[in-house]
Every structure is written in C-alpha cells, then in structure tokens.
Amino acid sequence: MIHSLFLINNAGDLFLEKHWKSVISRSVCDYFFEAREKAVEPDNVPPVIRTPHHYLINIYREKIFFVSVIQTEVPPLFVIEFLHRVAETFQDYFGECSESTIKDNVVIVYELLEEMLDNGFPLATESNILKELIRPPTILRSMVNTITGSSNVGETLPTGQLSTIPWRRAGVKYTNNEAYFDVVEEIDAILDKSGTTVFAEIQGVIDACVKLSGMPDLTLSFMNPRLLDDVSFHPCVRYKRWESERVISFVPPDGNFQLMSYHISAQNLVAIPVYVKQNISFFETGSSGRLDITVGPKQTMGKTVEGLVVTVHMPKVVLSANLNATQGTYNYDPVTKILVWDIGKLNPQKLPNLKGSLSLQSGAPKPEENPSLNIDLKIQQLAISGLKVNRLDMYGEKYKPFKGVKYVTKAGKFQVRT
Amino acid sequence: MLNHRFLCRNEDLKEMLESNKESLKLEAMKRIVGLIAKGKNASELFPAVVKNVASKNIELKKLVYVYLVRYAEEQQDLALLSISTFQRALKDPNQLIRASALRVLSSIRVPIIVPIMMLAIKEAATDLSPYVRKTAAHAIQKLYSLDPDQKEHLIEVIEKLLKDKSTLVAGSVVMAFEEVCPDRIDLIHKNYRKLCNLLVDVEEWGQVVIIHMLTRYARTQFVSPWREDAMFDENNEKAFYDSEEERKVEQTKPYIMDPDHRLLLRNTKPLLQSRNTAVVMAVSQLYWHLAPKHELSIITKSLVRLLRSHREVQYVVLQNIATMSIQRKGMFEPFMKSFYVRSTDATHIKTLKLEILTNLANEANISTILREFQTYVKSQDKAFAAATIQAIGRCATNISEVTDTCLNGLVLLLSNRDETVVAESVVVIKKLLQTQPSQHSDIIKHMAKLFDNITVPMARASILWLMGEYCEHVPKIAPDVLRKMAKTFTNEEDIVKLQIVNLAAKLYLTNSKQTKLLTQYILNLGKYDQNYDIRDRTRFIRQLIVPNEKSGALSKYARRILMAPKPAPVLQSAFKDRDRFQLGTLSHTLNSQASGYLELSDWPAVAPDQSVRNVEVVEPAGAPALRKSKTAKSNEKFYSDSEEEEEEEEEGSSSEESVSESESEENSDDSNKSSSSQSEKSSSESDSEKKKKTLKNKKLQQQKPDILIITYLPPQIMQKTLLLIIMTKYILIHIVLSISTQFFVNCMCSLLHLCVFLACQFDVVSWHVHVSLQASSPVFVPETSHELLHRMTGKGLSAQYRFTRQPCIYGNSMVSLQLTLSNSSDQALENIHISEKSSTGQNIHRFNAIERLEPQASVTVSMGVDFNDSTQAANFQLCTKEDEFSVSIQPAVGELLLPITMSEADFTKEQEHRAG
Numbered sequence A: 001m002i003h004s005l006f007l008i009n010n011a012g013d014l015f016l017e018k019h020w021k022s023v024i025s026r027s028v029c030d031y032f033f034e035a036r037e038k039a040v041e042p043d044n045v046p047p048v049i050r051t052p053h054h055y056l057i058n059i060y061r062e063k064i065f066f067v068s069v070i071q072t073e074v075p076p077l078f079v080i081e082f083l084h085r086v087a088e089t090f091q092d093y094f095g096e097c098s099e100s101t102i103k104d105n106v107v108i109v110y111e112l113l114e115e116m117l118d119n120g121f122p123l124a125t126e127s128n129i130l131k132e133l134i135r136p137p138t139i140l141r142s143m144v145n146t147i148t149g150s151s152n153v154g155e156t157l158p159t160g161q162l163s164t165i166p167w168r169r170a171g172v173k174y175t176n177n178e179a180y181f182d183v184v185e186e187i188d189a190i191l192d193k194s195g196t197t198v199f200a201e202i203q204g205v206i207d208a209c210v211k212l213s214g215m216p217d218l219t220l221s222f223m224n225p226r227l228l229d230d231v232s233f234h235p236c237v238r239y240k241r242w243e244s245e246r247v248i249s250f251v252p253p254d255g256n257f258q259l260m261s262y263h264i265s266a267q268n269l270v271a272i273p274v275y276v277k278q279n280i281s282f283f284e285t286g287s288s289g290r291l292d293i294t295v296g297p298k299q300t301m302g303k304t305v306e307g308l309v310v311t312v313h314m315p316k317v318v319l320s321a322n323l324n325a326t327q328g329t330y331n332y333d334p335v336t337k338i339l340v341w342d343i344g345k346l347n348p349q350k351l352p353n354l355k356g357s358l359s360l361q362s363g364a365p366k367p368e369e370n371p372s373l374n375i376d377l378k379i380q381q382l383a384i385s386g387l388k389v390n391r392l393d394m395y396g397e398k399y400k401p402f403k404g405v406k407y408v409t410k411a412g413k414f415q416v417r418t
Numbered sequence B: 001m002l003n004h005r006f007l008c009r010n011e012d013l014k015e016m017l018e019s020n021k022e023s024l025k026l027e028a029m030k031r032i033v034g035l036i037a038k039g040k041n042a043s044e045l046f047p048a049v050v051k052n053v054a055s056k057n058i059e060l061k062k063l064v065y066v067y068l069v070r071y072a073e074e075q076q077d078l079a080l081l082s083i084s085t086f087q088r089a090l091k092d093p094n095q096l097i098r099a100s101a102l103r104v105l106s107s108i109r110v111p112i113i114v115p116i117m118m119l120a121i122k123e124a125a126t127d128l129s130p131y132v133r134k135t136a137a138h139a140i141q142k143l144y145s146l147d148p149d150q151k152e153h154l155i156e157v158i159e160k161l162l163k164d165k166s167t168l169v170a171g172s173v174v175m176a177f178e179e180v181c182p183d184r185i186d187l188i189h190k191n192y193r194k195l196c197n198l199l200v201d202v203e204e205w206g207q208v209v210i211i212h213m214l215t216r217y218a219r220t221q222f223v224s225p226w227r228e229d230a231m232f233d234e235n236n237e238k239a240f241y242d243s244e245e246e247r248k249v250e251q252t253k254p255y256i257m258d259p260d261h262r263l264l265l266r267n268t269k270p271l272l273q274s275r276n277t278a279v280v281m282a283v284s285q286l287y288w289h290l291a292p293k294h295e296l297s298i299i300t301k302s303l304v305r306l307l308r309s310h311r312e313v314q315y316v317v318l319q320n321i322a323t324m325s326i327q328r329k330g331m332f333e334p335f336m337k338s339f340y341v342r343s344t345d346a347t348h349i350k351t352l353k354l355e356i357l358t359n360l361a362n363e364a365n366i367s368t369i370l371r372e373f374q375t376y377v378k379s380q381d382k383a384f385a386a387a388t389i390q391a392i393g394r395c396a397t398n399i400s401e402v403t404d405t406c407l408n409g410l411v412l413l414l415s416n417r418d419e420t421v422v423a424e425s426v427v428v429i430k431k432l433l434q435t436q437p438s439q440h441s442d443i444i445k446h447m448a449k450l451f452d453n454i455t456v457p458m459a460r461a462s463i464l465w466l467m468g469e470y471c472e473h474v475p476k477i478a479p480d481v482l483r484k485m486a487k488t489f490t491n492e493e494d495i496v497k498l499q500i501v502n503l504a505a506k507l508y509l510t511n512s513k514q515t516k517l518l519t520q521y522i523l524n525l526g527k528y529d530q531n532y533d534i535r536d537r538t539r540f541i542r543q544l545i546v547p548n549e550k551s552g553a554l555s556k557y558a559r560r561i562l563m564a565p566k567p568a569p570v571l572q573s574a575f576k577d578r579d580r581f582q583l584g585t586l587s588h589t590l591n592s593q594a595s596g597y598l599e600l601s602d603w604p605a606v607a608p609d610q611s612v613r614n615v616e617v618v619e620p621a622g623a624p625a626l627r628k629s630k631t632a633k634s635n636e637k638f639y640s641d642s643e644e645e646e647e648e649e650e651e652g653s654s655s656e657e658s659v660s661e662s663e664s665e666e667n668s669d670d671s672n673k674s675s676s677s678q679s680e681k682s683s684s685e686s687d688s689e690k691k692k693k694t695l696k697n698k699k700l701q702q703q704k705p706d707i708l709i710i711t712y713l714p715p716q717i718m719q720k721t722l723l724l725i726i727m728t729k730y731i732l733i734h735i736v737l738s739i740s741t742q743f744f745v746n747c748m749c750s751l752l753h754l755c756v757f758l759a760c761q762f763d764v765v766s767w768h769v770h771v772s773l774q775a776s777s778p779v780f781v782p783e784t785s786h787e788l789l790h791r792m793t794g795k796g797l798s799a800q801y802r803f804t805r806q807p808c809i810y811g812n813s814m815v816s817l818q819l820t821l822s823n824s825s826d827q828a829l830e831n832i833h834i835s836e837k838s839s840t841g842q843n844i845h846r847f848n849a850i851e852r853l854e855p856q857a858s859v860t861v862s863m864g865v866d867f868n869d870s871t872q873a874a875n876f877q878l879c880t881k882e883d884e885f886s887v888s889i890q891p892a893v894g895e896l897l898l899p900i901t902m903s904e905a906d907f908t909k910e911q912e913h914r915a916g
Helices: A026-039 A076-094 A099-104 A106-116 A127-133 A139-148 A239-245 B002-018 B022-038 B043-054 B058-071 B076-089 B095-107 B111-124 B130-146 B148-162 B167-180 B192-201 B204-221 B234-242 B247-251 B259-273 B277-290 B298-306 B311-327 B329-339 B347-360 B366-377 B382-398 B400-413 B419-435 B441-453 B457-469 B477-491 B494-510 B512-527 B532-545 B553-562 B586-590 B639-653 B715-728 B742-759 B904-913
Strands: A002-009 A014-019 A048-050 A055-061 A064-070 A178-191 A197-211 A217-222 A228-233 A247-250 A255-264 A274-282 A288-297 A306-313 A318-325 A329-333 A338-344 A353-360 A373-380 A389-395 A402-416 B691-695 B735-739 B786-789 B797-807 B815-823 B829-834 B843-845 B850-853 B858-866 B874-879 B884-889
Touching (some): A014 A026, A014 A106, A064 A076, A076 A127, A076 B311, A099 A106, A106 B058, A197 B329, A228 A239, A228 B298, A239 A247, A255 B298, A318 A329, B002 B043, B076 B095, B076 B111, B095 B130, B111 B148, B192 B204, B277 B298, B311 B347, B347 B366, B400 B441, B457 B494, B494 B532, B532 B553, B797 B884
Parallel strands (some): A178 A402
Antiparallel strands (some): A048 A055, A197 A255, A228 A255, A288 A353, A373 A402, B874 B884
C-alpha cells in the first residue's frame, strides 16, 4: 500500500526518507515540488498528485509535508488518516512534531516507522502498543542510556497487540488512581455584517486522562444525552450500549486519549458568546483606510470570556496599520498581512476597542472586499450546549478512584464577515 | 576531498562495528540509520553490519534489521549469510521473535530464498500465535511481489488463513487476498458471515480493507435492492425472519433482501461512529453501493462530521459528497450550511464546497444560496470568485425561476473593478443568453458599452461572438463595434481576431450595405496575419461570403452556415459521471482509473446460490476452556430458521463479540401480577479479555413473546435482575456465556454458578442450595409447534414438536417435548419409532413405537431429551418400517429452564450464596 514516505520542510528540503518496499528514488518528489510551486500557499497543495508511475498523497502539518508514495489503488483517506496518525505519534513522543525534533530523534523515528507499517500495511498504530515497543525519550532516560548503554527498545512482546483490547496494556499500576474528563466544546459560526448568524453549530470532544490500575470498566452517563446528535467514539467505547442506553461504557486506554467527539443537534439554538461591532473602510483616494472594532459580551451564561483574540487577514494592498487598542496588544505582520489583536479577558464594563488607520500601497485600487474577522475565545467552566456529565461509575476494580470533570467552551471556526 | 572524508568516517564506523563493545556498535548503527534516513548510501558497510544480526541486544538487532531490509536487494550474496539466523529464530518459543524473524526474512527481496520463504510462510500460517499468523499474511504479499509464480501456493495459504477466527489476522489476510487473488470470490463464501461478524472488532485499518472487499463481494452475490417496487422496511424484514412457514409465500414477493446482505449492512452500521475517517468513508461507500435507497440517509451525518477533520480529509470527503449530491440532493440538503465557505479555507476546498452548493440548489433554497454566493463573488481569492460566477451561471440554467435574477446580478458584476470577475461574468452571460434566445438586446447593448474597458481576451471574444450572433437585435451598435475593432485588429489576441473575422462575416451577410468595406478591410488584415489559423479562417470566410466565379455552390448557403441556430452549451457539474468509480477510491479522487483498481460489478439479475455461504460451525480452535458457547447446525430443511439461529449463535460464539438486543413485553396473560415485567435494557460489546455475558432472548413465539432480558456487567446487578425476574415471571432466557481470561474468573464464578444452576432446573445440590426451590407452573405455554419433519421429505409422515414447559417425567435433567405425528400419505405407516443410535450423544427418552398410523390420522406422544444444558441441537433418526429420516430439535435456552417461585427473603439469601 504505502511504498515510501518522504518528509519535506517548508523550504523544500527533503530531510527524511523511509521505504517499506523496494527503494523509490527521491526524484519522484519533483512532481510534488512542481505542484508545491504552483499552489503558492502550502495549504493549497492538492493532497493527491498523480505522476506517470506513482501517486503521491501528502499532508501538511506543523510546517512539514508528509509525502507518501503509492503505486496501486488504495482508499486515499486510508493513507491520509495514517499519515496524520504518524504525525500525532511524533507529537506524542517528542512533545512537538517539528523538523528539528525529528532530526534529533531520527533513530526513534525510524524505529517507529518500522513498527507502524509492515510492507506498507499498518501494523501497530496504537500509541500504547508503540510505547511498549519503543520507549519515548526523556532526559533522564537518555542520560541513563548513555551511561549504562541500555536501550530504549522494549524487551517484551507488547501484550496489547495480542489482546482484543489493543489500546490498553496489561498490568497498569498507580498509587493514585484518577480519571479526569475535559468536555471541550467549540462554536463554529459565521456571522454576517449586521451580526446575524448565518450559520452556527457546536462540536464537542471529551478528552480523558485516565490513570487507573488494573482493568477498570467505566461507565459515563450524561444528564441530557438527547442533546448529542452525532457521535464518534474511541474504539474502546461499546457502541451497542450507547445505542440502547445512551451511556458511554468502556475499558479506557492508559493515559491521555480522546474518548468521543460529538455534534449538538441542529434544533438547539446556539448561544453566541460575543458580538463584534466593526467598521473597516478603505478610501478611494489617499491610499488609506480606517479600522474600528469593538467586542462585547452577548450570551456568556454569566461566565467571563477569556483568551479573546481577533485575527484579520488583510488584503494584499495594506502596507501597515497604525492603531490604538484600549485593551490588549495588536500586531500587524506586513509579510503575511495578518493583523492579530490579543485582547485577553473581556471586561463587560469597559469594552475593548481597536481603532486607527491603515495605509495602503499607493496607486493600487482599493480592495473590493473587507476582510473577515476570525475570533478566538475561551470560557472556562461552561459547556455552551448545556451538556452535563451525570456520573462516572467504575466496575471491575475494588479501589475508589478520584474523578473529575472540567468544562471549557472555545471558539472553533468563528468568523465575522464584514 | 569530501569523498575522502566520507570514506574515513565510514572507516571509523566499520571499526566501531567490529569492536567488542555493545555500546559502540549501537552508536555506530544509530549513525548508520541516520545516514539511511537522509538517503545517503551506506551499502559498503554491509559485511560489517550483517555480522551483528545475531546480537543479543534487541535494539542493536532491530537496527541491523532496518539496515538489512534496506540493502539486501543490492547485496544479495552477503545477505544470504544472515538467513540461517532467521531460520533459527523462526523456531523460537517466543512469538515476538518468531514474528519478527518472519517479517525480516520476507522483507529481504532476494529471489534465491523464495523456497525458504514459502516454507516459512506455510509454517507460520499454522502457528498457534495469531500475531505470527498475521505476520504470515503480510509475508504472503511480499513473496507474491517478489515471485508471482508462487501464486497458486500462496492462494492455498490465503485460503487457510481466511478461515482464521482471530480478529488480528482478518484484516491482513483480506489485504493479501486483495493483492494476490481478488478474483477468487469463491474463497470468501464460507467466510463471509464470519468476516461480517468479526468486523467490529478488527483493527481499524483491517476494517477498511475488509469493507471494500465485502462491497465488491456483495455486488456479485446479491440482487439489487434498488428496484422500482422494492419497498423494504424493517417490519418486512422481521416478518421474514420469524415466519418459517410463510417463507415460500414471501419469496414470490417482488424483492426480499438476502439475510446475508442485511447482515452486512447491519454489522457495518456501528462503524459509522468510528474515529477513523477512512473507516467512516468505507462504510459510507458500502451503503452508497449496497443499501436500499431509503436507508442511505444515515451516512449523511457521519460524512458531514468528517468535514471537521483535517484539510486533506475534507478534500477527499467533499469530492465524494459532490458525486453523491448530484444523484441525491435530498441527502445533503438539510446540511447545506455545513458547506458554506470560510475565507480561511484552501482554494480547492472552496471550489468543492461551491460545487456541492450548486448541486444542492433547488427552487426552495436558491435564494439563500444566491445570497451566499454574493459574498463569495467579493472574495479576495479571485480564482474562487470566478468559480462562483460559473456556479451562479449553472444555478441560473438549472432553475428557470431565477434565470432573470441571476442574469441581472451578473450584469451588475460587469461593472466590477476586478477584471477576472468581469471576464468570467461575460463568459457566463454569453452562455446564459445562448440558452435563452429571447430578447436580451439590453444586456447586449450594455456589454457593447463596456467593451472598451474589458481587456481579458476571452471576455472580448465572447462579447464579439454575442454581437455577431444577435446582430439583428442590435442593428445599430454592431457595425460600430466592428468599426472600432477594425482599428485595433492588429493588436488583439488571436482568439479575439478570430471572433472579429466572424463578426465581420455575419454582418456582411445581414447588413452588407454598411459593412462591406469594413469587412473587406478586416479580411485583408487577416490575410497577412502571423497566425496561420487566422489566415486560414480569413481565406475560408472570403470564399464563403464574397461571391466570385471560383466559389462553388457553397456560398449560396453562406447565410445558412454562419447564421445557423447553435445549440446552447450545457452547464453541468464536473462530477457528473464520477460515479462510474467506486466511491472513496483513489480512482474516484483522480477521476481516472488508477492501476490495480478493481471494478465494481453490476448487480446480478438473478442471485447466485446463497447456500454457498452456509457453514458448519465448529468450536473455534483456541477457545478458552471456560467458555460455554453453543453452536447450531444448519439444517437444509429449516433453512431460514436455522439460518438466523446460526447467525446469532455466531455472534455469540465468536469470542470477539457479543451482541445482544433486548426487548421486553408485558405478558398480557397475567394481569394479576403488577409490575411484573422487568427489563434491563443493555447491550454489550465486550472482548475476551473481559468477562462477557450475554443473556439473549429470542422471540420463539411470534404472537406472544415473553420477557427478554439482557444483562451486562456488573455481576451484582446481573444477579439481582435475573433473580427478580425469575421470581415474578416465566422467562425465556437465552444465555450465551463466555469467559476468556483468568482475570475475571472470580467475579464470574457467581454468575456462572447462577446460570448453570438455573439451567439445571434447580435440582443440582452441589451448589449448596439451602432453600428448597419449588418449580412453579408455567404462566404461559406457547401453542405453536415447530416442524420436525415435513411430509414431503418424510414420504407422507410429518412430525411437529412443541415444548410443554412442564417438568419432565422421565428424568430431572430432561426437557419434556410433545411430538405430533401425522400420516398424510394414502398408506398406513407402520412401526414409527426413534432409532437407537442417537447421533449427538444426548440422552433421549424415546416414545414407545407406534405400531400403525392410518392415513390422515395423527397421534401425539411425549418424549424427553437431555440437552446437557446446551443449545446443541438434538439429532436423531425417526424411523418407519421402510425409511429413516434424520431430524433435529433445536432448543432455545429459555426452553431449558424451569420456572420457580421464591420469596424475597429466600432470594436475598440465595443471592448471598452466589456472591462469589
């Protein structure tokens, strides 16, 4: 299936190659470079590229292109999903997935890639199994390794690989048994010029950090499961029980994982936590423009809005911005043409405002369209949909775990058209 | 110099490898792997590296493997040195070592070792460890690509591995099947149901492969569910499952879905909730290609969910939605807003979303869509704005109500500042006007006015073409435009020049008085143009329109040739015929056949023999000892019934899955008992790692199903429910109990005890039953009887049986049965009895032989069968004087139980004893 993998950085340097079948010359990437050039923006590179003898399927993540070489028919999503899984594994192992960390840990990267695919077919992709096979690097271990000459390759057979619950390793032991769940909801919305909602929906995920000994069997129930419209689960969740009882029953993986993601049914009205009053105008003459943005709270359910950031992708002709912010700081990058206004906490008594002038390239025609604003925000201790976890029960183990649930609401793709 | 230094470095690597210190060797290997990763050549170190292949240090060994696999192909002779190590490792007691040895051995692409590989694969395919068998499945593909001549032998191995019941193996072997022999569909028949049932528990990558393979398989084996009158709903299906008698009648109905077809759809559905986008897409395409049209809607939500994922995922999913939305607008219309474009989307995502929105447009939503399009037209991304204008054009042609609105909107865009927008508008307006040959002279006039400001050649050419085509509508303006063009002719682009010549010719024919000289001037300019196309065209036009002696008969028809009504261009989606490819495939994404693409066949007109999928179910080889699972034998005669049995049984017995469904229905017979119905609705999907129990009820009786309970972990609750129900009501419980690991044995024991003890009809004292249990009389005894022997097969003798639900008089462990024998032949039957040899080993208390049964007479006898607390069918021979007929009785677990009455205090006491 997957023949080879090439990692290419933003500058077009090929810095790692791995082959699972016969070696394919790296010149195959020339077709990719061609497409990359044509696309201008890295985001616009088509994910599937055809060459005379091969197909290149690529993803772009953390400023790295993962380019895989395919020779025969294969579902493209299969490859794309796998490449993302590779990137996530790197992130999991090294804290971040960047060119420098990959170069620094090239041996582990190679060992991982070797285990993840056999003859191009995924073999072990569960992080729990991989971690048993190849231990992630830590400062302490690498020091010990250099002194004692011991290795970071596991000596034992990963038990998970053989069991039917490959996501959990056997013999987990903790002195403090804890299970934490984060309910994170994101509001995706498009608001039009006048502030009316064109489109809004809520998507949520439940992230879990479970550190429980033995083989616990957990059941999570909601106060209002009817809210959930569409769900997708980690493989550990028993779908049948969800169907019949609307509870989430599972034997958890060890450590951090995403338990489920969900979508709130469309019948529920989406509360929009902030409103934006904006006025951006470009003058016909004098190659300048004016910008005036005010943000205020709308439906926040009595909670404070934090981490408020407004991002504006300015038209190409905007050279610089001379603005004045009543709260927070702003920054205009003349290269990427992105204006970022970092507000922070929203104070309902004193609304933050950003005002000032923009200077345009002289002689160029004024931009046709006003740029849209992207809003980022965070509200702690609130799930905007009203979803509430009822209880968490544990079976199969005797001890009493410590349990906790946290709610956060964030802005997802929250866009205001102007 | 550089080369020299490189050599030096390799020298010291060689030294390090040859040293005695493990740490030095490891360090050297790490550096070598670094070289390989960078794509540098390290092949000259081969001899030094290969020596370490038998190293004790696992990390060192693994790195050597990495190196070996990379360079063995180039250094075949030296690679052979390492083979013996792997051969030895293949016999290692540790399964991990066996597996990794096979992995590396099969990855060494050296043709000489093909026989060794073949042998190793054959051996590994029968290995006890499923992990090693999985590796064998992978090795099959490697060997096949190395030496395709081994195909026949490999197919044998594949056939063997396909029978494997482990979820670990399933995905890999199907992958090998797809690669080596995708046309050998006959290998799948026997494994079809098993694969369907295992699917949920196979790892996600295997799921994708299996689903794609099963889609192709189903297309060859089942008839199309898409027929006109194929109204097939859930009720219909149930009726089919339940009614064995009516089966034949039902078959005459227009369409009945094959139960295996339904099985596939049912078992893949939960996977729509998978976190893996490839799995969701695979199930979606399966539904698209296999499900009845009215069931398709369930995939919509899941596909829309995928749009939240990464950019690349969005790209592929949107493409598939685009293809789907052409054929079935209704599916995605409620989710229209999910396809609204954001300014931060990548361009190819934007255009795909636009495509889908256009496909979804209809009379009802067009105003919303057009309003949305208005925002897009203003986008800074000009390519996208142009695409939007084309989309508006398509909406305008498809929905006649809005054609005028769209046209007006586009005309407004003509005064847009941006040139690409204007140009695109002109081109689209041209197409629109062409489809609407009514009076649009205003728009043409307007465009003529704008003409001077438009510089994009395509747009200019379009306007000129419009002028010429409709010159009769604008008799005054057209000649004036031609005059202007004559002045600028030499500076125009080729495409514009051609249209100028065209316009001149058309005007010459309609209005020769005003334009004769102009035309001749232009034709002269064209005659000496640099471009040969233009010179050719000029020459042709001159001969056609200017009559002289040389011109033949053609010029008479000049007007008819040039001014002929032209068919309007059809504006249609680029995804129009993408559905010729299976959705979700690479070929679909590329819109051209990728190598190795396997065509999806059309539905067969007549379904092939469905009995090929019947399997004799055997106990899985590696079944844990503690498990109590039941197997059912399929029986030709009870086809539909036993079919379903078997299906359910398999779900239970395949150790990976247990599915249970529950329902409870109030028994109408006992009105005096209040709140007597207990139901515990739950279901489980559990794994052999955990304790697993499924109490499964089956509706034995069509009219009056009893209670049906399902209980799942934890044991305490389970016990309570179970006993409560027993106390209050007659129950039917279908118990499939499987435990796999020692881990939960303790907790399980109580449950196991309980179940066994129930099944033993409370007469086994070894469970320390201190309470005297009294069997209560059944509240309800079903009247329905089951067919044992049909009169056709029985040569006139027919037999029916029913469970009486009474304690059996023949023995405590026996279940009492009532047998009705009737003679429908025209001769009397003599000496009807049960043969002495009972085939399955159950203890059967036979009824006394019936001496003589007159024609049309019937007799009822009772007998007892000891089912050994299993649902194993009791097979025996029913004999007459002349013949012997093999028959079988398949009990449901519920029939094996004895009802008891118990006080609550006793119950509590009893419960304490079972606490485990």
